[in-house]
Amino acid sequence: MRMKDKVVAITGSGSGLGREGALLFASEGASVIVSDVVPGRAQAVAQEILDQGGAASAVDADVRVEADMDALVSIAVETFGRIDVMWANAGIPEPGFGMQPLAESSLADWNNIFAVNSTGVYLAWRSAARWMIAHSRPGTLLATSSAASYNAYPGFPMYTASKAAVNGLVRAAALEFGKFGIHANALCPTHGMSVNFALPSDAEVLGKSYEEMQPWDPDHRAMPLRLDQPPLIRDNANLALFLASDESRYMSGQSIQSADGGQFARTSIIFPTDLGQDQDITSGSIPDELRDQINR
Template sequence: MRMQDKIVAITGAGSGLGREGALLFAAEGARVVVSDAVPGRSQKVAGEIKALGGSTTAVDADVRVEADMNGLVDIAVEAYGRIDVMWANAGIPEPGFGMQPLAESSLEDWNNIFAVNTTGIYLAWKAAARWMIANKRGGALLATSSAASFTAYPGFPMYTASKAAVNGLVRAAALEFGKFGIRVNALCPTHGMSVNFALPAEAEVLGKSYEEMQPWDPDKRAMPLRLERPPVLRDNANLALFLASDESSYMSGQTIQSTDGGQFARTSIIFPTDLGQSEDITSGSIPEDLREQIDR
């Protein structure tokens, strides 16, 4: 049991990665406080955890509201005596899901995206950190960032900016909270993310990744890594489990790309596909000017 008796609060845990993480953490021995802004979702996930023999508490909470995040910590402490991990997972995409030009976006949308994706992490972490510091407990603060924080997603400029801000907060918070024994990290998924992210809040929770919702042909995927199965939510949840567990006790200030399938090993420069595969590296399809540089 990698999370035996750990007390974990997760925001945005009513669907997608948060739900998958809640189920995984509970299976690994954690007592999980499931939080979600959509009424009824956290209670349903809590019911799933209890059906599997886990210990859990459900909370309706909005990460944009400071009182809700303070209340989330209070509920965890009241129910279990402390809080060990705060996973700020809640997030929202852009209106139109990539179809709205930035020049036609609204300040209201910008503010709401940052309120959930960035301020929501700040509020959740602040509430948990204040309790950890006051009670000299130490602990782990975790966030769900995104691969968009490293390379822009087309059509998602506001989302990209909000996730880049999260990565900066990870580094700054790790620097400040380290002296209290509090670790701060984020996972930055590329693939294996919830199809519910693209659906309305009231949509049925499907528990599947985008890639699972269509026929899987590894040879037709953009990622260099080829596997016989698609990336799934659990692939990302597994990294969250590691970062929340004592296995990563000396990791802090890290923003780790999960499920990228090798995409961050790419370069924008186009090289010949047979580079380095021929017996003579200075022959074949290497351009003449590059071959001259190699010869020198």
């Protein structure tokens, strides 16, 4: 039981990665405070945990609201006696889900994306850290960032910027809170993310990744790694479990790519995959300007 006796609060855990993480953490012995901004979602997940013999409580909370994040910590303490892990997971995408050019975006959208994706992490972490420091309790601050924080997603400029801000906060929090025994890390998913992220907030919670929603052919995917099963939401939740457990107790300030399938092993220059030792690399499909650089 990797999370035995730990109390974990997870924002945005009524669906997607947060829900998967709540179920996983509970199965590993954690007492989980499930929170979500959509009424009823947190309660449904908490009931799933209770039905499986776990310990859970549900809270309706908006990560943009300071009082809600303070209340989330207070409820965790009142219900289970303390808080050991705050996982700031809640996030929202761009309006139009990648179809809106940056030049046509609005300041209101920018502010809202940052309020949820960046400020929401700050408020959740600050509330948890204040309690941990005041009660001399070491703990874990965890965030869901994104692979977009390293490589920009086309059509998601504001989302990309907000997630890069999270990575900066991870480093700063690790530096400042380390003396209290508090470590801060983030996972940066690439694949295996919830299809609900692209759906309206009132849509049915499907519990599946994008890749699970279509026929899986590993030979027709962008990732170099070839496996018979598509990436699952659980593949990302497993990294969150590691970062929240004592197994990572000396890791802090890290933003780690998860379920990338080898994409972060690539260079920005895509060479032919059938390049052999006897092949003239100055011929074939390599662009002229790159061939000129190689020949110098």
